[in-house]
Amino acid sequence: MGDGGEQRHRRARGWDVTLFASRDSVTRARLHAVVDKGYEEDATVDPKVVEYLHISEAFEHAAEFDLIHSHYDFMALTYTRLIRTPVLTTIHGFSSPKIMPIYHKYGDGYFVSVSDSDRATGLNYLATVYNGIDLSLYPLQDSGGQDLIFLGRIHPDKGVHLAIEVARLSGMRLIIAGIVQDETYFREQIQPHLDDEKILYIGPVDVKGKNELFARARALLHLNTIPERFGLVLVEANAAGVPVIAMDLGSCREVIKDGETGFLVANVAEAVRVLERILEIDRRACRGRVQQHFSIDTMVKGYERVYSTIFDLEARSRS
């Protein structure tokens, strides 16, 4: 279970991987599917029904595997005590305090966090394994551009309104890209500032669009208002050599090294102030840090270490 890139890599490294996912998944692993596509894309199915079908199918085949690596949140945990195969769960975020009773019940399982900051107490974490990106998708842009950029969901959590404030106070242009997740927020706090000149909104962008943005970026602004679990966009920008100015909340300080690959700030005023020093940031150092900590290769090796730990623990408990 994971994205296509990860699976190819793990297969290449000698693992025999079966991916339980929808039939339209792109993977070089052996694909085991019970649903045709994601339920968001298929109105003929009931999400609850295909979720139960999908999860149980994997657990019914448990005996065929040395390990089940689940990315399926609290639901999959409720099947883990009915099988013998060890289950590792990567927690990609806690969506609500209401899901915690299940994590606490199954807290003695095996868990990986996606950042040190996004951890709950009482769970048996074996490691933090950061998400990794394919660096070839985001080539280094040798020289920086003139603009500020924002990339991400248009939602108050992501602090788009704070990025606009920074742009206005610094007199720089800001280009905003991403899907609108909160319509009211967009209409009331973003749209009134758009002027086709200094503050622009260009909608969602794909990899090509991101690279075009990175080419004209002096810095990426990520002034999140709640703790960030793991900001993939910070890593992508850094890979392209773009320094990041991020709010010092959640995992941002694990991704961005203050003064080396960007700056961690506490508020808008600080963000404006560090902009004056942004050209001090070495663009190659930004990419270097991604290569070291946030590449697919680093992620795969991180998981391989966790798998070995689990196999050791299981062998010990049997002997």
Add this chain to the structure above:
Amino acid sequence: MGDGGEQRHRRARGWDVTLFASRDSVTRARLHAVVDKGYEEDATVDPKVVEYLHISEAFEHAAEFDLIHSHYDFMALTYTRLIRTPVLTTIHGFSSPKIMPIYHKYGDGYFVSVSDSDRATGLNYLATVYNGIDLSLYPLQDSGGQDLIFLGRIHPDKGVHLAIEVARLSGMRLIIAGIVQDETYFREQIQPHLDDEKILYIGPVDVKGKNELFARARALLHLNTIPERFGLVLVEANAAGVPVIAMDLGSCREVIKDGETGFLVANVAEAVRVLERILEIDRRACRGRVQQHFSIDTMVKGYERVYSTIFDLEARSRS
């Protein structure tokens, strides 16, 4: 899993019963609860979370039981292949065609239908076991009243509008009782006919209210517009000696014996016509049929037969 009355009875007959249900359940069985009350009554919990917690808890204790009798629809089925204890599922109705993929996958399990008519093809049904009622709650009303009554959810499926038509055409009074499930339907097709004299709506009623209704009833009208799975209210009315005029759809003909405990009809005109013969129905025969087929005792014996069948089948498959 079942209502309190059923559990007491089964315990009384020598079974050792553990009921997995919310902590506020009334039962003489051993209660095993992981949630305090039904999720509809507790805004602090996420229904999906407590559902997963509740179901998996029962299956994690499977080894302690000779049989798990599940009333938890398609969700519980997805855990059945991970345990050795046989699981019997009573299907209390198919809520949507979208749930059928799970029933078909697990169709080789053990199933009970609540009426012969409410069956899906391809499932391994061992029997139909009708729901049973506690007849002491609905004493025989020796002499009938003058009015027509409707009892049930105010919803187009239940044909309240057809009952009103019958009342108008026959010139009889109709008393409607039950919760409003479909507000638009109530406002547009029921409310305009209410006149405090010939067509009355008295809201939801409890057991006492039902008995008061039965006392003044000449007949209960149940002109359902879709196949009835199992109409408990038909049984309750019959228990009190009230004849039932029911649409001949779904399980109605299993519950009502045409011409003996009421009449099965195809439309409003037929319902009006049989009203002229309603006094021919023997009120004691109505109750007698309930005693024979729809009592708790009959239900319990029906399930005991199914349990024996399962134990035999399991023993045979092991030998």
